[in-house]
Amino acid sequence: MAGSIPVSATASPARKPHIGPWGEAWRRFRKHKMAVASAVVLLILIFGVLFGPLIWTLPIDEIDFTARLESPSLAHPLGTDDLGQDLLARILYGGRISLAVGFTAMLVAVGLGVLVGSIAGMAGGKLDAALMWLTDLFLSLPQLPLLLLIIYLFRESLTGIVGVEMGVFIMVVVVIGIFNWMPVARLVRAQFFSLREKEFVEAARALGASRARLVLRHILPNALGPVIVTATIDVAGAIIAESTLSFLGLGFPPDIPTWGRLLFDAKDNLDFAPHWALFPGLAIFLTVLTINFVGDGLRDALDPRRVT
Amino acid sequence: MNEDDLRQMIGRVQRGSLSRRGFVKRMAAVGLTAPMATQLLALSGISPASAQSVPTYAPSRRGGGGALKILYWQASTLLNPHFGSGTTNADASRVFYEPLAGWATDGTLHPILAAEIPSTDNGGLSPDGRSVTWKLKRGVKWHDGQDFSADDVIFNWEYAKNPAVAAVSSGSYRDVNVVKVDDHTVRVEFNQPTPFWADAFVAAIGQLIPKHLFKDYAGANARDAPTNLRPVGTSAYKFVSFAPGDNLRAELNPNYHLDNRPYFDTLEIKGGGDAVSAARAVMQTADFDYAWNMQVEDEILKRLEANGRGKVNIVEGGSIEFVQLNPTDPHREVEGERASIKSEHPAFRDPKVREAMALLIDRNALEQFIYGRGGPATANFLNNPPRFTSPNMRWEFSIAKANEILDAAGWVRGRDGIRAKDGVRLRFIYQTSVNAPRQRTQAVYKQAAQRAGIDLELKSVTASVFFSSDVANPDTYTKFFADMQMYTTTMPQADPERFMNQYVSWEVSSKANNWQGRNISRFRSEEYDRIFRESQGELDPVKRAALFIRMNDIVVSSNHIIPLVKRPTVSASLNNLRHVLSAWDGTTWLLSDWWRET
Numbered sequence: 001m002a003g004s005i006p007v008s009a010t011a012s013p014a015r016k017p018h019i020g021p022w023g024e025a026w027r028r029f030r031k032h033k034m035a036v037a038s039a040v041v042l043l044i045l046i047f048g049v050l051f052g053p054l055i056w057t058l059p060i061d062e063i064d065f066t067a068r069l070e071s072p073s074l075a076h077p078l079g080t081d082d083l084g085q086d087l088l089a090r091i092l093y094g095g096r097i098s099l100a101v102g103f104t105a106m107l108v109a110v111g112l113g114v115l116v117g118s119i120a121g122m123a124g125g126k127l128d129a130a131l132m133w134l135t136d137l138f139l140s141l142p143q144l145p146l147l148l149l150i151i152y153l154f155r156e157s158l159t160g161i162v163g164v165e166m167g168v169f170i171m172v173v174v175v176i177g178i179f180n181w182m183p184v185a186r187l188v189r190a191q192f193f194s195l196r197e198k199e200f201v202e203a204a205r206a207l208g209a210s211r212a213r214l215v216l217r218h219i220l221p222n223a224l225g226p227v228i229v230t231a232t233i234d235v236a237g238a239i240i241a242e243s244t245l246s247f248l249g250l251g252f253p254p255d256i257p258t259w260g261r262l263l264f265d266a267k268d269n270l271d272f273a274p275h276w277a278l279f280p281g282l283a284i285f286l287t288v289l290t291i292n293f294v295g296d297g298l299r300d301a302l303d304p305r306r307v308t
Numbered sequence: 309m310n311e312d313d314l315r316q317m318i319g320r321v322q323r324g325s326l327s328r329r330g331f332v333k334r335m336a337a338v339g340l341t342a343p344m345a346t347q348l349l350a351l352s353g354i355s356p357a358s359a360q361s362v363p364t365y366a367p368s369r370r371g372g373g374g375a376l377k378i379l380y381w382q383a384s385t386l387l388n389p390h391f392g393s394g395t396t397n398a399d400a401s402r403v404f405y406e407p408l409a410g411w412a413t414d415g416t417l418h419p420i421l422a423a424e425i426p427s428t429d430n431g432g433l434s435p436d437g438r439s440v441t442w443k444l445k446r447g448v449k450w451h452d453g454q455d456f457s458a459d460d461v462i463f464n465w466e467y468a469k470n471p472a473v474a475a476v477s478s479g480s481y482r483d484v485n486v487v488k489v490d491d492h493t494v495r496v497e498f499n500q501p502t503p504f505w506a507d508a509f510v511a512a513i514g515q516l517i518p519k520h521l522f523k524d525y526a527g528a529n530a531r532d533a534p535t536n537l538r539p540v541g542t543s544a545y546k547f548v549s550f551a552p553g554d555n556l557r558a559e560l561n562p563n564y565h566l567d568n569r570p571y572f573d574t575l576e577i578k579g580g581g582d583a584v585s586a587a588r589a590v591m592q593t594a595d596f597d598y599a600w601n602m603q604v605e606d607e608i609l610k611r612l613e614a615n616g617r618g619k620v621n622i623v624e625g626g627s628i629e630f631v632q633l634n635p636t637d638p639h640r641e642v643e644g645e646r647a648s649i650k651s652e653h654p655a656f657r658d659p660k661v662r663e664a665m666a667l668l669i670d671r672n673a674l675e676q677f678i679y680g681r682g683g684p685a686t687a688n689f690l691n692n693p694p695r696f697t698s699p700n701m702r703w704e705f706s707i708a709k710a711n712e713i714l715d716a717a718g719w720v721r722g723r724d725g726i727r728a729k730d731g732v733r734l735r736f737i738y739q740t741s742v743n744a745p746r747q748r749t750q751a752v753y754k755q756a757a758q759r760a761g762i763d764l765e766l767k768s769v770t771a772s773v774f775f776s777s778d779v780a781n782p783d784t785y786t787k788f789f790a791d792m793q794m795y796t797t798t799m800p801q802a803d804p805e806r807f808m809n810q811y812v813s814w815e816v817s818s819k820a821n822n823w824q825g826r827n828i829s830r831f832r833s834e835e836y837d838r839i840f841r842e843s844q845g846e847l848d849p850v851k852r853a854a855l856f857i858r859m860n861d862i863v864v865s866s867n868h869i870i871p872l873v874k875r876p877t878v879s880a881s882l883n884n885l886r887h888v889l890s891a892w893d894g895t896t897w898l899l900s901d902w903w904r905e906t
Contacts, residue, residue, distance in 0.1 A: 063755050065677045254747045254768045268584045272611055
């Protein structure tokens with residue numbers, strides 16, 4: 001029909017309402033049932049830890065020896081620990097820290113990874129080689145000893161400036177972020193290598209697009225799919241890394257009930273007070289699982305080559 | 309009780325109208341340790357009743373008992389008793405090496421390689437307290453068949469006191485002189501009258517190594533001796549294999565010097581893991597016969613005991629869990645050193661603040677809900693060579709009183725509820741090792757302190773760092789770069805002299821001695837120093853006891869030291885295992901007498 005003029009409006013194909021790229025992504029995301037369900041659960045979790053303490057106002061550190069190791073009841077819906085402290089209040093409070101650590105550390109890792117990866121991927125040559133050496137270097141560093149070193153070196157000065165909780169938070173987030181950007185960087189670089197030779201990029205370049213525009217408008221959005229999946233795994237990894245640090249006595253002070261710390265405290269009582277470990281464990285499990293599914297759904301939704 | 313009463317009582321024991329045990333009990337009532345009481349009797353010519361202090365041994369033949377499996381959740385790394393620091397190493401080498409005598413749990417000496425316990429009666433003790441003569445058991449052979457003799461004993465003294473060897477046991481041997489009288493008699497001579505003579509050649513520090521295997525390694529090359537890891541001793545069990553940090557295997561010694569012993573054919577000491585899983589391995593799954601040092605919440609132990617397979621053994625010793633309030637300032641450097649003794653803690657220099665701190669820990673809750681049988685509350689630092697307790701100290705938990713004291717002393721609450729005075733805020737870093745009961749204690753303390761306007765910042769350091777002597781690490785307990793810290797200190801022998809020297813000023817842990825000084829709390833008092841020195845030369849046991857009680861009262865009433873709970877040794881064993889434990893000696897001190905009821 002090329003070149004022909006439609007005779008009447010009725011003859012034209014049924015015109016779809018215009019859908020933008022985000023609308024399209026949302027449409028695709030909705031098709032992924034698990035992702036939608038997970039997103040709902042995750043949102044409930046996030047709202048729970050953000051606003052829960054406003055509704056459930058029991059203090060997190062109220063010691064009550066008459067109510068030790070109680071199973072879930074009306075007064076304590078998730079039971080109590082061995083000092084009679086209310087577990088629901090502690091899990092809600094701890095969730096703020098665990099989730100904040102998880103998401104922020106992920107942002108740090110992804111930010112660094114995308115930056116390094118895209119510079120290496122665009123520049124090529126010597127700069128690329130140097131940056132990849134750096135990546136390999138970081139990959140080969142033994143994580144734990146280095147973590148210990150960094151924490152010993154900077155903990156006191158940092159907590160001196162911004163206070164204990166904030167100081168530890170910044171440090172944990174930065175430290176976890178610094179050790180997790182490498183896979184992201186490699187992924188992004190590989191994506192850049194393949195994408196920058198693609199026709200649409202060539203076309204954009206031929207039209208005179210600047211380098212920054214090429215990267216930001218054309219290559220990066222197309223490279224983001226795998227990055228998002230890695231990012232979701234990073235969130236889970238960061239939550240668990242934080243518990244490792246708490247376990248070694250290097251994370252948050254022992255009286256701050258992060259989910260990892262709650263699990264650590266509960267482990268000795270597992271056989272006769274299972275609720276104590278069960279609920280924080282469930283919280284970590286649900287968070288990690290739902291984030292992964294959401295990541296899965298996002299990848300499908302944001303993949304430009306996928307046609308549905 | 310004065311000297312006359314004492315002499316009369318000793319006279320009654322001599323005439324037979326008062327039993328030795330009755331005498332020891334009465335002495336304990338006035339705060340005199342059982343070991344000291346028995347030594348007092350010995351000085352007066354009454355030999356101590358050592359035989360009754362150890363349970364009877366039933367098996368009528370050697371061997372046939374199968375395997376004995378012991379679990380130590382901290383593994384040993386070295387098997388030379390003169391080098392191994394720490395309980396685990398001393399206990400592991402004790403499996404193979406024996407001293408002349410060991411301490412039974414009632415505080416009496418039990419002869420092992422000695423033929424008898426010295427007393428003035430048998431001529432073993434000189435009346436002036438300047439020498440002790442040990443008669444050695446005859447017919448004792450090393451595991452390789454060589455004879456054990458006085459030369460071996462002399463060699464151990466020379467070896468341990470040699471600075472080139474750098475033995476951890478050197479302190480017990482440096483200041484004595486040891487003379488060989490004949491092949492089976494040695495005499496230990498002291499420079500001054502010595503009230504506590506049973507140190508060299510006794511218990512953990514007294515384990516004897518064979519001269520013929522160590523004589524070529526008795527200098528700077530001592531650490532290279534192959535026998536450091538493959539011991540040849542005189543004990544009931546012979547060496548089979550040793551993996552440092554993992555496990556230790558031994559087998560029955562067919563030529564052991566005591567009849568019908570040992571009962572077990574093989575012995576395994578497995579190291580590693582943690583206290584809770586060790587408790588489970590004995591009391592739940594019965595994979596092991598005995599597990600050492602159950603630092604586990606009593607609640608858990610009770611539930612495990614309910615399985616009916618194993619039981620918890622509690623032996624009262626002198627260990628104590630306590631809090632130290634730093635007298636020096638850990639946040640400021642003076643001449644390049646944090647917590648220098650030239651500085652003063654800005655808040656703790658006020659005795660009222662320390663008094664309030666001592667009122668804010670609920671020892672009753674600690675005992676009832678956290679430590680249980682493993683931690684009876686106490687007001688004293690020096691508790692327990694049997695009832696060596698000062699009657700003068702009391703503890704109290706009262707938030708209201710603490711508030712009153714702080715109000716009266718001019719510490720006013722700020723907007724955030726934290727008290728301050730002259731720009732000094734009552735905000736303290738409170739450190740301890742990672743250990744569940746300790747974190748619980750921290751939480752309990754923190755909550756009470758908060759109600760009195762004091763903010764405690766809790767810090768927990770992993771035990772292998774906290775208790776290490778690593779000079780480069782700022783988080784060790786010997787550096788004490790915090791306002792407060794909490795841990796358990798142990799009392800290695802039945803006499804308090806070694807224990808109480810941790811508050812003398814010349815032992816202060818500082819940069820100058822690489823933080824190796826025994827006085828970790830950095831407590832200093834001229835009066836304390838003077839009384840301690842006095843006690844070192846005091847031969848009269850009653851006066852000496854009074855001096856130690858006074859020392860306890862000085863440190864405790866300063867409130868720089870806040871005793872929390874006593875820590876008896878808690879271990880777990882199968883119901884049918886018959887073991888011999890002692891509060892004043894290592895777990896393996898009389899392994900030859902362990903057996904199993906079938």
